[in-house]
Amino acid sequence: MLKYKSRWYVKAFIKIDRFFASSQICSACGHKEGKKALAIRKWDxxxxxxxxxxxxxxxxxxxxxxxxxxxxxxx
Ligand SMILES: [Zn+2]
Structure with a gap:
């Protein structure tokens, strides 16, 4: 649905797979922290x-x- 809609609006649709380690990487410097428990909401x-x-x-x-x-x- 999202793919269809974005095509409708002629927007690029980029699928990011769900295993992309988005919560393990520091968005500021790129450091990979490794897996964290879901209970950890904030980290340094x-x-x-x-x-x-x-x-x-x-x-x-x-x-x-x-x-x-x-x-x-x-x-
Ligand atoms: Zn960092």
């Missing part, structure tokens, strides 16, 4: 020290990954 990146909200960090990672794939598919 040991690499750059930034404080993350789990869901916001994951959303930024999914957006970045989508933009990266969109850029890659244009070339």
């Amino acid at each position: 990146c040991p690499q750059c020290g930034i404080h993350h909200d789990r869901d916001i960090n994951a959303a930024i990672n999914i957006l970045n990954e989508g933009l990266k794939r969109a850029a890659a598919s244009k070339t």
Whole structure:
């Protein structure tokens, strides 16, 4: 449905698979933290020290990954 709708609006649709480790990567520096328990809602990146909200960090990672794939598919 989303795919169909975005085609309707002539927008690029980029599918990010559900196993993309969006909640394990620091959206600020790219450090991969590894798997975290779902109960952990906030965490600090040991690499750059930034404080993350789990869901916001994951959303930024999914957006970045989508933009990266969109850029890659244009070339
Ligand atoms: Zn970081």
